[in-house]
Amino acid sequence: MTRLIPLREMILAGAILGLLLVIASRFSGFVAPGNLVNVFNDTAPLIILALGQMVVILTRCIDLSVAANLALTGMVCAMINVALPELPISVILVIAALLGALMGAINGLLVWKLAIPPIVVTLGTMTIFRGVIFLISNGKWVNSHEMSASFTGFPRAEILGLPVLSWTAVLAVLTFALMMARTPFGRSIFAVGGNPHAAVYTGINVGKTQCLAFVLSGALAGLTGYLWVARYAVAYVDIAGGFELEVVAACVIGGISIAGGVGSVAGAVLGALFLGVVKNALPVVNISPFWQLAISGSAILIAVAFNARAGRTKGRIILKSADTSS
């Protein structure tokens, strides 16, 4: 029984295609390649963060601090750019990833070393990170005219018709697909979430794996922080406010079980794409963007009810074995 793409991912992919077809039947412009590239580029940050969140949720944790991490890193990058406009983008990228990873490590260490429930830890760090943005910026905005052209230009630069922001998402997806399928760390993430007790017997350090998942999630949030601030050419305290819930929603819609151990890279990406398509389609089909929140909420509920139904474990089925043996 070789399954390249499991059933639930197929269904979700089908749902997205169906959605696109319905929109295309009335607004063919929406599915024009150029617009689809825009939709993908717009969804890229969500895809990147969903990948990090997926790893965290797979290990039975949750990271509510990703949006605050993104905003804080974005602000730091913007302020560095204002202070040192000549600093090359490559250095900025490294700083963003490292700073994000550092914040992820704070979460991870609190979960690993002090065994504080992840939801409490990240609820706390989420408010702390936001507050720190205010402290370092004094509540002021960093606007586009203060940023250097290379700083804001990087995520928008096009390679083969696709902006760098999109390429970053593609690269992240490929890296994660490879990591989850083909590295010992990737497999141990499934083991830790699926059966932490058994993982210990296999020689896997559960807490350390969870901590690394947070570091990974943080690094991606940090990297996205720079890309976000540069793309929109503005940094302030409240950017990406509430985005953490959209990220969790993408994972849940993508079939990643909040109980850990179940989920896939394809699921996370499709979950993010679903939300991205809905968000971009609303203005096109003349529905007020105010519908978006309710739609994503309903999508979460439908997805989680659907996944739970599909994944319900069966009993021992004693009678059936009796029928076959007699």
Next chain:
Amino acid sequence: MTDAPAPSRHIPDRLNSRLARLLRSWEVLLLAVAVAIFVVNCFASPYFLNAWNLSDATFNFTEKAMIAFAMALLIIAGEIDLSVASIIALASTAMGLAVQYGAGTAELVGISLAVGLMCGAFNAVFVTVLGLPSIVVTIGTMSLFRGISYIILGDDAFRGYPASFAWFGQGYIVWVITVEMLFFVVFAVIYGVVLHRTNFGRAVYAIGNNPTSALFSGIRVQRVKFILFLLTGVMSGFAALCLTSRLGSTRPSIASGMELEVVTMVVLGGVNILGGSGSIPGVVIAAFVMGLVTFGLGLLNVPGIVMSVFIGLLLIGVIALPRLWAMLAKGSAI
């Protein structure tokens, strides 16, 4: 077997006296923190020790605390409701809508509580009937409920609440005692008694410690959880009443982020986020601690967002420090 020792005829009821237990409790530690903050505030600002200022300060926590009482029971039972702030938004929007059609204060109260009850029932069906994890369900309904408010209101706001409606959020009982303060005390007593002195409360603890064992002990686990979600919904509806009355207007972004403050208050109050333990007195003290911190920093002209840093540090700190101590103590013993 005859070599068994004689049966112990008198197992004492209690291992330690109630006083000894009380002195080592989380609630006492928290109370000490509250007193310390109070004293610091007295020295930090000359405006602190003023009855009217202090009365104003209670608005910082009364509405959140009302929800926190119900949330405490829910979290002790091993579930959580992250949609409470969105229920406020929806209930407030429903009230605003009703005002457009000429509803009076009595109708508004009914509408607010009914919306809260319905939202709670909606969550409860997903969690108890369909058996889904409450954290995911309520992250979903958190978007859904507030989303409906956005659909109805968009960028607009509802105003024009009747004058008598202001009583809930702006009224005073006597002198500096606000109406909200009165409700806070009443609910604290009710929830305290329910949790600590009734069969229902005992069932809540049993479920939180081990839902399977509780079921095997003849407790109607799903029914208790259903009721807890209803309670959290109704309390959110009531908080919507107070908050809308106090603000005098409804926007879809009303009370946004409040769910996290409520959860923080509950956890700060010593309720185990994984369920099974916690107390209402703890939540009451936590409400005061958070109110005092916010008020004190406000007097010192510290902006709200920086206060939230303190709240976040407090949340992690109060849980981390005892564990850190325990770890260091163990480390030095070996």
Next chain:
Amino acid sequence: MTDAVTSAQTPVVSMDAITKTFPGVKALDQVRLDLYPGQVTALVGENGAGKSTTVKVLTGIYQPDGGTIRIDGDPVRFAGPKDASAAGITAIHQETVLFDELCVAENIFLGHAPRSRLGLIDTAEMHRRAAALLAEIGAPFDTYTMLRDLGIANKHLVAIARALSVDARVVIMDEPTAALSHKEIEELYALVETLKSQGKAILFISHKFDEIFRIADRYTVFRDGSFVGEGKIAEIDENALVKLMVGRAVDQIFPERTVAPGEDVLQVVGYSHPTEFADIGFTLRRGEILGFYGLVGAGRSEFMQTLFGITRPSKGVCKINGAIRVIRSPAAAVGNGIVYVPEDRGKQGAVIGLPIFQNITLPSLGRTSRAGFIRLAEEFALARQYAERLDLRAAALDQDVGNLSGGNQQKVVIAKWLATQPQVIILDEPTKGIDIGSKAAVHDFMAELAAQGLSVIMVSSEIPEVIGMSDRVIVMRDGRIAAELSGDELTPETLVRHAAGITAAPRLQEA
């Protein structure tokens, strides 16, 4: 490989004076254990003798507080499971330590998968090697199967393949036959012979004596965390081994019972469940002890949990004192005087985290409260009454149940039910995992309850207990009643025959 006879002189692994202490418990006290190549060593002892701790020390999950482990005579220290694995020690654990969401090959190679030059997992090579291992042990599924799609027996084969995948020199099998059928057990024996012939040292942990005498070459006996003896299986008999295990001769004495059962209390007619059992019917009388015997997985516990209202029957009627009662929840069962002491004490027994008195009064709160408000003094009085009746050993009634021993936790559960003044008490494997002295106390107590007019249903897999305690016995097989036995029909042979479905020959197959 060197010649099997000469290498048998020196052990591959030798544990010497190993001590392991946990807070309040000395789990292992100066124990020794030698494992020889090409030989099966049975580690024998009662529950709590330290067998599981020994396995965990040998596999690097626990680090011993004292003593030395030697491999080929050289002292080693295992900092974690990886070190033990690298030293060639592998274990098939009692609990399934596998991962439902990974495929068979990944389960086999998790932690030591073959790598490509880039350091990535070489999936093709992993599946090729896994397929070879599965072929070797005759597993009937492919390496891409997700583990969750396999049954218990096949999961067990995966665990064995995993153990073999590390090219181990020492294989530990912790109660490997507990969840297996007769046929699967035979296949396992064949596998053990294969491993022996490859010169691997095998540590075999089992409670089943027929098994030990059939496949073990040597034995080592622990009692209460201490070493008490070792030798060749050929030089000892069953009685002598039991004597070593328990430290005294055991001829289990069951309480004498004289009370004649009274009127019908519980009548079950045609109880069925869509997948677990069908057409269960019986009558239970006042003061009677009705035994339920069967192999593990015969559907006994599943039926009892339906009778107790945890799951719902698809068909069937339950009458109490002649009146039909619909029981769709445990609360309804308790209300109708039926209570259930579960087998899985960890998950379904006492509510750990609540104090003793709250556990005892949990289902009886209606009696110690007015209008839903608890009266603490009455609650303590009720709890004390039943705690003392059960001879509970505790420091105080407000102590957390979690601090009690397993036996005392079980007493709390029974006290909790007696406080509801039930008519029928269902005891699911009441003496599983408790020592012989406590067993006798449980048996005496059961007889006392029956004498006081309580009707007892006892689910048990221990033949002496079933025969010694029951007035009548119902044997279940594959979810159905296979026989109802009483009086002279009640012999070990008939029980085993009906439970295993051997209808033709009354003689037991020689083990």
